Amino acid sequence: MGDINMNNKNNNNQFDAIVIGSGISGGYAAMELCTKGYKTLVLERGRMVQHGEYPTAHLDTWDMENQGKVSLEEKETHYKKQNRLPWWVNEDNKHWVNKDDEYPYNEDERFDWIRGHHVGGRSVMWGRHCYRWSDIDFEANKKEGVAVDWPIRYTDIESWYDYVETFVGVSGQAEGLKQVPDGKFLKPFPLNCAEQKFRDAVAEKYPDRVVTPGRVANLSEYDPEVHKGARGQCQTRNRCWRGCPFGGYFSSQTATLPVATDTGNLTLRADSIVMEILYDAETKKARGVKVKDAHTGEIIEYSARIIFCNASTVGTTAILLNSRSETFPNGLGNGSGELGHNVMDHHYGMGAMGYLPGNEDDYYQGRKPNGFYIPRFTNLDEKSKRKDYLRGFGYQGSASREKNIPPGILGKDLKAEIFKPGGYFISMGCFGEILPYHENKMYLDFDQRDQHDMPIITFNAKLRENEMNLRKDGIKCAIEMLEAAGVQNIRSYDSVTAPGACIHEMGTARMGRDAQTSVLNKWNQMHEVPNVFVTDGACMTSSGTQNPSLTYMALTARAVDYAHKQIQAGKL
Amino acid sequence: MNRRQILKYAVTLTGTALLAPIIGCSEKVLPITEPSDALLFFKPEEFKVLTQLMDVILPKTDTPSASEVKVNYVLDQLLANVFDLEYRQSFTDKFSQLSQYLTQNNFDTLSGSAQEKLLTSLESLPEAQRNNAYWSYLDIKQQTVTYYLSSEEIAENHLNYLPVPGEYKPCVSVEELGNKAWAI
Numbered sequence: 001m002g003d004i005n006m007n008n009k010n011n012n013n014q015f016d017a018i019v020i021g022s023g024i025s026g027g028y029a030a031m032e033l034c035t036k037g038y039k040t041l042v043l044e045r046g047r048m049v050q051h052g053e054y055p056t057a058h059l060d061t062w063d064m065e066n067q068g069k070v071s072l073e074e075k076e077t078h079y080k081k082q083n084r085l086p087w088w089v090n091e092d093n094k095h096w097v098n099k100d101d102e103y104p105y106n107e108d109e110r111f112d113w114i115r116g117h118h119v120g121g122r123s124v125m126w127g128r129h130c131y132r133w134s135d136i137d138f139e140a141n142k143k144e145g146v147a148v149d150w151p152i153r154y155t156d157i158e159s160w161y162d163y164v165e166t167f168v169g170v171s172g173q174a175e176g177l178k179q180v181p182d183g184k185f186l187k188p189f190p191l192n193c194a195e196q197k198f199r200d201a202v203a204e205k206y207p208d209r210v211v212t213p214g215r216v217a218n219l220s221e222y223d224p225e226v227h228k229g230a231r232g233q234c235q236t237r238n239r240c241w242r243g244c245p246f247g248g249y250f251s252s253q254t255a256t257l258p259v260a261t262d263t264g265n266l267t268l269r270a271d272s273i274v275m276e277i278l279y280d281a282e283t284k285k286a287r288g289v290k291v292k293d294a295h296t297g298e299i300i301e302y303s304a305r306i307i308f309c310n311a312s313t314v315g316t317t318a319i320l321l322n323s324r325s326e327t328f329p330n331g332l333g334n335g336s337g338e339l340g341h342n343v344m345d346h347h348y349g350m351g352a353m354g355y356l357p358g359n360e361d362d363y364y365q366g367r368k369p370n371g372f373y374i375p376r377f378t379n380l381d382e383k384s385k386r387k388d389y390l391r392g393f394g395y396q397g398s399a400s401r402e403k404n405i406p407p408g409i410l411g412k413d414l415k416a417e418i419f420k421p422g423g424y425f426i427s428m429g430c431f432g433e434i435l436p437y438h439e440n441k442m443y444l445d446f447d448q449r450d451q452h453d454m455p456i457i458t459f460n461a462k463l464r465e466n467e468m469n470l471r472k473d474g475i476k477c478a479i480e481m482l483e484a485a486g487v488q489n490i491r492s493y494d495s496v497t498a499p500g501a502c503i504h505e506m507g508t509a510r511m512g513r514d515a516q517t518s519v520l521n522k523w524n525q526m527h528e529v530p531n532v533f534v535t536d537g538a539c540m541t542s543s544g545t546q547n548p549s550l551t552y553m554a555l556t557a558r559a560v561d562y563a564h565k566q567i568q569a570g571k572l
Numbered sequence: 573m574n575r576r577q578i579l580k581y582a583v584t585l586t587g588t589a590l591l592a593p594i595i596g597c598s599e600k601v602l603p604i605t606e607p608s609d610a611l612l613f614f615k616p617e618e619f620k621v622l623t624q625l626m627d628v629i630l631p632k633t634d635t636p637s638a639s640e641v642k643v644n645y646v647l648d649q650l651l652a653n654v655f656d657l658e659y660r661q662s663f664t665d666k667f668s669q670l671s672q673y674l675t676q677n678n679f680d681t682l683s684g685s686a687q688e689k690l691l692t693s694l695e696s697l698p699e700a701q702r703n704n705a706y707w708s709y710l711d712i713k714q715q716t717v718t719y720y721l722s723s724e725e726i727a728e729n730h731l732n733y734l735p736v737p738g739e740y741k742p743c744v745s746v747e748e749l750g751n752k753a754w755a756i
Binding site for chain 2: 058060061062063065066067069070071072073189190191192193195196220233235236237360361362363364365366367368401403404405407408409410411412414415418419420421422
């Protein structure tokens with residue numbers, strides 16, 4: 001169970017559907033297409049990784065060189081950009097991180113493009129937080145006159161959230177909040193005693209701020225009938241980003257790809273770089289894709305009736321921009337000129353921390369795969385409206401007991417202390433929305449080429465005034481919540497991140513109501529090329545404050561359902 | 573990363589006196605992978621001071637001393653391989669002042685309790701008098717305890733070690749857990 005099919009016995013390279021990318025949305029597209037009976041080819045530019053191929057899953061700190069840290073020399077040689085997030089590249093997860101010397105990109109403005117090329121993509125090492133969007137998000141652009149209106153509202157996606165959450169398995173606590181609607185939750189990984197105390201203190205002083213267990217795609221309850229594939233009960237090891245041999249969290253390897261395999265309709269080809277989507281001017285549809293084998297350099301064409309683009313926000317748009325034809329000289333379906341524009345992310349690197357006194361006799365057992373989450377609480381309505389910025393921010397944080405290293409003692413006295421747990425330390429980081437600015441963009445530099453002769457992706461995006469004002473309030477609110485809970489020695493921080501650093505890239509092929517100003521319609525279908533769908537982060541019209549993967553999956557399942565109905569009706 | 577790679581404790585190293593407390597303590601060979609016993613960052617005489625210092629901070633009692641679980645080698649390796657150049661330089665500068673301070677006070681010939689007293693008085697310097705020797709000591713103390721607790725011997729045998737916890741329990745009494753911290 002769980003092995004992903006790699007059969008590529010199809011001699012004429014003809015499929016019903018092609019999915020570009022095998023990450024969180026590509027895996028979902030593949031599963032939905034295969035279960036509906038479509039012979040589906042999934043093309044992944046990175047290497048094959050089967051479920052279970054997680055080389056560091058069982059290593060402890062002392063099993064790894066350098067206490068699990070990557071050497072300076074290795075970082076300088078291979079991870080100069082990836083290591084801009086100083087916590088990201090470690091001995092236990094570096095095999096999921098692209099080497100910058102192998103995958104170059106350029107920056108007019110700094111952009112931290114953090115990624116790994118392998119089957120499963122970033123679904124292997126994602127943060128796993130899953131929050132629904134609400135109409136506060138879907139209506140924001142229209143209400144504020146920012147960018148273009150989302151072509152969908154919460155009612156369009158609500159049942160798809162239900163559908164996806166059920167299969168994914170999202171642990172969480174219902175709170176009845178309009179900004180992050182409740183979903184189909186498995187039981188939460190509860191707040192520990194100190195976090196519960198923090199929740200209560202914040203609720204008392206700030207009733208509109210809710211400290212809730214992070215909603216994460218980890219199986220707190222495992223039901224083999226529902227959580228199909230190679231899933232299993234979360235063992236609370238909190239080593240998710242290494243890959244989980246128990247299948248405790250949702251990834252393409254553990255869930256969507258094994259289910260797709262079981263249908264007999266899946267063909268997955270790794271090491272396959274999609275160079276471009278081929279357009280047929282006569283039928284006014286895409287006829288297939290041109291692929292380069294990453295090892296042999298062989299160029300192969302595959303054709304299909306429908307194509308799903310799930311190569312990640314930047315990857316998808318790079319392919320579309322490189323798909324140039326007489327009809328579309330500036331990239332496939334780019335009549336609007338918006339392709340590559342409106343790139344977004346979340347920004348972070350700001351927050352506060354300190355010591356939470358008390359709870360000396362309270363400890364926890366197990367390493368839960370989440371901490372707490374504080375959903376956005378500003379600009380939700382007239383009452384919470386801010387004059388200094390639009391949109392809002394949320395927080396992720398945790399309280400845990402530190403090492404016990406008391407000052408002023410050493411020797412036997414110190415040894416009598418260090419085996420005991422230290423006091424509770426609480427830390428919370430703020431995640432803010434980035435507005436969709438037309439000026440924030442990515443494009444291809446056709447004069448420069450990478451090792452596969454593909455044009456170099458180039459970024460020109462930055463945070464602007466709204467984001468900077470929002471950061472200030474995010475820090476201020478963090479401090480006041482910690483103060484409300486009696487936290488001591490509070491320290492705040494504000495280390496401005498570049499776009500990309502939150503690894504929530506969005507936009508560049510946005511959905512909209514008008515083909516003149518957007519790339520995709522309300523079904524994630526290209527306005528101008530009806531058999532091409534984009535259901536990864538590229539489709540997003542605004543960035544919200546919520547972690548976006550759940551929404552990508554819901555939109556993907558919805559788009560496959562639509563495509564299927566169109567095909568059945570003879571319209572596609 | 574072969575965790576079962578066994579290295580013997582007593583190997584070639586200049587200054588055999590350094591290893592005296594380790595050799596003879598037991599026949600037991602502790603399984604470790606890294607660090608190896610070749611010095612990567614410190615000069616032998618610096619390493620001697622460091623080791624002595626760490627073993628005063630965490631001496632052998634019914635649990636191993638700092639150097640018995642190779643905390644000294646861990647720091648040597650991290651300084652040589654991992655820490656950025658700026659920190660390496662700042663560590664070296666401060667450590668040389670600490671060494672000087674220890675030499676001036678005949679640290680290596682003092683009795684155990686006098687050694688402890690000297691370091692305690694250094695750590696209790698009033699804020700205005702805190703010098704590089706103070707900061708170096710504080711840094712080394714912090715790192716000594718950290719790597720001590722993340723050594724296999726200590727983590728698996730002297731802390732609560734539960735590699736596959738299974739269920740998460742949000743509130744357990746410390747007493748129930750033997751008044752010990754979690755290893756990981």
